[in-house]
Amino acid sequence: xxxxxxxxxxxxxxxxxxxxxxxxxxxxxxxxxxxxxxxxxxxxxxxxxxxxxxxxxxxxxxxxxxxxxxxxxxxxxxxxxxxxxxxxxxxxxxxxxxxxxxxxxxxxxxxxxxxxxxxxxxxxxxxxxxxxxxxxxxxxxxxxxxxxxxxxxxxxxxxxxxxxxxxxxxxxxxxxxxxxxxxxxxxxxxxxxxxxxxxxxxxxxxxxxxxxxxxxxxxxxxxxxxxxxxxxxxxxxxxxxxxxxxxxxxxxxxxxxxxxxxxxxxxxxxxxxxxxxxxxxxxxxxxxxxxxxxxxxxxxxxxxxxxxxxxxxxxxxxxxxxxxxxxxxxxxxxxxxxxxxxxxxxxxxxxxxxxxxxxxxxxxxxxxxxxxxxxxxxxxxxxxxxxxxxxx
Numbered sequence: 265x266x267x268x269x270x271x272x273x274x275x276x277x278x279x280x281x282x283x284x285x286x287x288x289x290x291x292x293x294x295x296x297x298x299x300x301x302x303x304x305x306x307x308x309x310x311x312x313x314x315x316x317x318x319x320x321x322x323x324x325x326x327x328x329x330x331x332x333x334x335x336x337x338x339x340x341x342x343x344x345x346x347x348x349x350x351x352x353x354x355x356x357x358x359x360x361x362x363x364x365x366x367x368x369x370x371x372x373x374x375x376x377x378x379x380x381x382x383x384x385x386x387x388x389x390x391x392x393x394x395x396x397x398x399x400x401x402x403x404x405x406x407x408x409x410x411x412x413x414x415x416x417x418x419x420x421x422x423x424x425x426x427x428x429x430x431x432x433x434x435x436x437x438x439x440x441x442x443x444x445x446x447x448x449x450x451x452x453x454x455x456x457x458x459x460x461x462x463x464x465x466x467x468x469x470x471x472x473x474x475x476x477x478x479x480x481x482x483x484x485x486x487x488x489x490x491x492x493x494x495x496x497x498x499x500x501x502x503x504x505x506x507x508x509x510x511x512x513x514x515x516x517x518x519x520x521x522x523x524x525x526x527x528x529x530x531x532x533x534x535x536x537x538x539x540x541x542x543x544x545x546x547x548x549x550x551x552x553x554x555x556x557x558x559x560x561x562x563x564x565x566x567x568x569x570x571x572x573x574x575x576x577x578x579x580x581x582x583x584x585x586x587x588x589x590x591x592x593x594x595x596x597x598x599x600x601x602x603x604x605x606x607x608x609x610x611x612x613x614x615x616x617x618x619x620x621x622x623x624x625x626x627x628x629x630x631x632x633x634x635x636x637x638x639x640x641x642x643x644x645x646x647x648x649x650x651x652x653x654x655x656x
Contacts, residue, residue, distance in 0.1 A: 314345070314346060314347055314348040315346065315347050315348070315602060315605055316347075316348045316349075316350050317347055317348070317349050317350070317378045317379065317602055317605060317606055317609065318349075318350045318352060318377040318378045318379075319349050319350065319351050319352065319377060319378065319379055319380065319381075320351075320352045320353075320354045320361060320364070320365060320377035320379075320380040320381070321351065321352075321353060321354065321361065321380065321381040322353065322354055322355050322356065322357055322358050322360065322361040322381065323353050323355065323356045323357075338622045339613055339616070339618050339619040339621075339622040339623070340612050340613050340616070340618075340619055343608070343609055343612050343613065346605075347605060347609055349609075352375075352377060354380075358381075358382070358383055358386070361380070361381075362382070362386060362390075365377070365380060365395070369393075369395055369597075369599065372599070376597055376599050376600070377597055377600075378596070378597060378600040378601075378602050378603075378605075378606050379594055379595060379596045379597060379600070379606045379610070380594070380595055380597065381592060381593070381594060381595075382426070382592070382593055382595050383432075383589035383590060383591070383592055383593075384417060384428075384589060384590030384591050384592070384593060385488065385589040385590050386589075387420050387425055387426070387590075387593070387595075388420065390595070391420050391421070391423075391425055394598055395597065395598060395599075396425045396426065396595045396596070396597070396598060397425075397595070397596040397597065397598040397600070397603055398423050398424070398425070398598075399418075399423075399424040399425065399426065399427070399596060399607065400423050400424045402424075402607045402611060403418065403424040403427075403611070403615075404424075406611070406615045409615075409633055409634060409635065410615075410632050410633060410634070411630070411631070411632060411633070411634055411637060413431065414428050414431060414630070414632045417431060417590060417591045417593065418593065425593070425595060426593030426594055426595035426596070427593060427594045427610050427611070427614050427615070427632075428591050428592070428593050428632060429592055429593065429594055429614065429623075429632075430555070430556060430591055430592035431555065431587075431591045431630045432554040432555055432556060432587050432588040432589055432590060432591045432592065433554070433555045433587060433588075433630070434489050434493075434552070434553070434554060434555075434577035434586060434587060434588060435552075435553065435554070435555050435557070435558070435574050435575070435576075435577055436450065436550060436551075436552050436574070436575045436576065436577050436578070437550060437551045437552075437553065437557060437558065437561060437572055437573075437574055437650075438450060438549065438550035438551075438572065438573060438575065439546070439549040439550065439568075439571055439572060440571065440572065440573040441571045442466065442469070442470060442473065442546070442549045442571075443462075443466070443549070443550075445469055445470075446465045446466045446468065446469040446470065447465055447469075448462045448465050448466060450462075450575045450576075451575075453578045454578055454579060455578055455579050455580060455582075456519050456522055456523060456578075456580050456581065458578065459475060459476075459523070459528070459578060459580065460522070460523065460526045460528055462475060462528075463475035463476075463526065463527075463528025463529070464526075464528060466528070466549055467527075467528065470546065470549065472546075472547060473546055473547060473548070473549045474528060474529055474530035474542075474547060474548055474549065475528050475529065475549060475550050476523065476528070476529045476530070476548070476550060476551060476552055477529055477530040477531070477532040477533075477534070477539065477542065477548055477551070478520055478523055478524045478529040478530075478531070479530075479531055479532050479533030479534065479536075479539075480531060480533065481533050482520060483533075483534040483535075485553075485554065485588050485589060486520070486552075486553075487516055487517075487520075488588060488589055489552075489553075489554070489577070489583070489586055489587070489588050490515075490516040490519065490520075490580055490581040490583045490586070491512060491513060491516050491581075491583075491586075492583070492585075492586035492587055492590075493579075493582075493583030493584055493585045493586025493587075494512040494515060494516065494581055494582040494583040494584070494586070495511075495512045495582075496510055496511075496512030496513040496515075496516060497510050497512065497513070498510070498513065512582070515581050515582050516581045516583075518581075519580055519581035520581075530542060530547060530548060532547075532548075539564075540564045543561060543564040543565045544564060544565055544566075552577055552578075552580070553588065554587070554588030554589070555588075555630070556588070556592075558574065558649075558650065561649075562649050568649075569648050569649050570648070570649070570651070572649060572650055573650055573651055574650050574651075594610055594614075596610075614632060615632065615633065617633060617635050617636055620632060620633050620636040621636055621639070621642075624636065624642060
């Protein structure tokens with residue numbers, strides 16, 4: 265599959281002009297190892313050093329680093345000649361990376377990156393603390409060419425605070441072959457009760473299979489996908505915690521307990537060897553998650569091309585809409601000494617049609633530019649793993 269998004273660019277070298285006159289045509293010019301005389305102007309080619317830009321991300325998406333290498337060469341070799349991207353892994357999860365970022369900013373040391381990856385759900389904290397640079401002036405020329413939802417993902421309190429590279433829509437990935445054999449119609453699944461009934465149909469045909477996994481350590485983003493769409497609040501207008509009394513939060517927890525007690529979900533934690541194996545051997549016949557999972561599933565369920573499909577996430581826990589942490593962005597650190605250079609790199613690759621197409625070909629997802637999204641080669645993509653899944 266054209267893999268789900270993550271990262272991009274950097275590297276190569278910039279050659280300088282030769283000083284002095286070129287030799288006559290046909291002249292027998294031989295290299296000399298003798299040092300140039302004192303005061304002489306050297307005619308040897310020199311290299312201009314590239315500017316190094318430091319990028320911080322969390323682990324789990326190795327394509328980020330790999331794509332930097334290939335995208336720079338395919339889309340914007342001119343930027344590759346000017347800039348070197350040094351990727352720093354701040355931790356396995358976003359929470360670990362954010363902790364490292366906070367400490368670096370507080371200490372004001374060399375560990376402060378020039379730009380970093382972040383989920384939109386963490387933007388308010390970082391923006392209010394003055395860690396994120398304001399990109400409004402740089403991004404203003406691109407507003408009309410960007411998809412509205414993607415543009416909104418780049419805005420916090422009226423300012424552009426980053427370039428979205430992954431819209432974390434909620435999706436339901438499922439084994440269409442197994443669902444068909446079990447007589448499950450995904451379009452009829454509207455809430456958790458419907459999902460439980462579908463899980464029972466699945467197990468009637470495949471007794472050792474489950475419709476989702478809810479492990480002893482339920483993934484934090486599972487809760488976020490529900491509470492972001494059902495009106496849940498963790499604090500009141502005065503900043504007091506209301507987790508134990510808020511109806512939306514309560515309904516989300518009750519929904520997960522109901523699913524776990526029903527027996528149709530597997531007690532397996534995300535990001536474990538058992539989780540990966542469950543997709544491979546059919547133990548997990550579906551997964552309700554963020555769009556980014558389409559990338560990982562092609563590895564976990566390798567060899568199952570054409571058996572998986574993507575459909576709409578049901579209104580579990582009363583959640584109409586919502587997302588998985590909003591989406592992922594590249595933000596520029598306000599303390600960076602290379603803000604202008606980072607902005608040139610980010611806008612040059614991600615907000616140019618040629619760069620966007622290369623980005624999509626590597627990592628998939630939802631293109632930022634209207635022009636690219638409307639390109640028939642992308643809009644009508646029939647993916648070999650999932651079939652057609654590009655949203656309208």
